[in-house]
Amino acid sequence: MNLRLMQPRELAEAAKLADSIFRDGEQSSMGEAFPDLFSPGISHSYGAFTEEGRLVAFMGLAPAVLRVGPARLRIFSMGAVCTLAEARGQGIGSRLLDLCKTHADAAGAALILISGDRSLYTRAHCCPFGRTERFTLEASAAPRLKHRSGAGALHISELQPADLPAVHRLAEARSVAYEQSITDLPRLLAAEAYAGCFKLAHRTLVAWSSDGSPAAYVVFAVPGTAAAARKEPFALEWGGEPEAAALLFAEAPERFGLSSLGITAAWHEEALLRLLHEAGLPSESGTNGGTLYLVNAGRLLEQAAPYWGEAPLPSLSLTDDGLYRLTRDGEAEVLLSPDELVRQLFDPGAAGSEAYGTLGLPVLPLPHANGLNYI
Incomplete structure (x- = not known):
């Protein structure tokens, strides 16, 4: 199986694959409904192809910018994720997700917003977010x-x-x-x-x-x-x-x-x-729509800094165990899992916790993901 970035000439085939899974005769084609994924041009989406070149799985990825007060967060939206029945159960979705994460990181994104909450995502630290x-x-x-x-x-x-x-x-x-x-x-x-x-x-x-x-x-x-x-x-x-x-x-x-x-x-x-x-x-x-993956926590803090104004940003590093180590003003360290850090950053219900006190930053508001820009 060949997993790689989609080429523009292959997007029509991807739309047909998505239509076969998500659409019926009363609905428009996915190619029309999601132009950011399927219109000709530079593609950020990934596909899985057989040795004969047949597309059997697709994971749509499109860049966007979120305006949060004076801050601009560079993100990717992920959706139209589909796999032919004959190719399921082979771990293709997880491998495509890893490729998309790497792509978003290389492109300078801080977040991926995903229009799904199934185990493919949640077991890979894609978390519910917001309120x-x-x-x-x-x-x-x-x-x-x-x-x-x-x-x-x-x-x-x-x-x-x-x-x-x-x-x-x-x-x-x-x-x-x-x-x-x-x-x-x-x-x-x-x-x-x-x-x-x-x-x-x-x-x-x-x-x-x-x-x-x-x-x-x-x-x-x-x-x-x-x-x-x-x-x-x-x-x-x-x-x-x-x-x-x-x-x-x-x-x-x-x-x-x-x-x-x-x-x-x-x-x-x-x-x-x-x-x-x-x-x-x-x-x-x-919660907000779907799930959120934190591509690069340090990059998110930098991109969100204008929203927080003069508030000092905490020091942040990733441990070998996949935890985030946070320190602020030389205070004691706090270790947070990726899920916990997402809650501290985006969930106002976590504002009273000890970890939020160490983070020392107001919660970031995000627009609802299930709006006009839904992917």
Whole structure:
């Protein structure tokens, strides 16, 4: 078996392999839904080929930049991971994962975000991360949320092509988000990557102030042309004022004929969380989407340093046992497993632990991985 970097001319074959495993006749091709993986050009993805040159396994890898306040984290997203039934049970997935880790490290990435949480990943130190809260907005509760939003007199309309520059300005203003260019945004809206996995389609609402400026936008995943969706409708991504976004959530059930709507907010979206709680929406806690692999902890600290400002960074080294040794200001050492270090860096629930005290840094917020940039 030959495991190697995919060549551009082979990506169409990879899309067909992914389609055979993940898609049916009601869904678009993976090649259309995930252009960052399957479009011609320089590929970061890896494949496994037989001696005859037949592709039997694929692991998609695409670079991205996460904006966290003034910091820019260079990451890779991993997804569309698939293996033909005849080639399973041979350790191919683990070997491809090792190749992708090495590739991400050589490319200067700090993290890999993986759209999966099966044992292939968790046994290789790919960890759940972050903290989210998933709310359910029943249609009957929409008027209550609309009242609690206090957004005032805003005009609501569906996104039109001429609205894209204004909506992109709102996307750019988010303090925690994937970087999206003005051409990325319409491409991602059209791809319907995450929504399409559940046979849902994108619909985008924009709230406008009386002066004609946009106050917020929300991208929704709602029923489209498929006979039966695989998931209840949900809000996928948003930007702008929290109050205006809440108003758009409240508008969606009536506008799109929904009985309920899922809304997942990250722990750092405090104003939005407060509004949703004050409206009395039921919720449950969870983590961010998929799992996270820490490619290079020292590099992450360097790339995240602008977010932490003047806070001194701890000294960090990797032991022969695969543990991270942390020291700060000459204090006693703390040894952390990769999983423990990920929790200290990204999980606000770990903020009171002794290890966090030694780390001495605020938790890093990350955008939700199951948004427009989903891989």
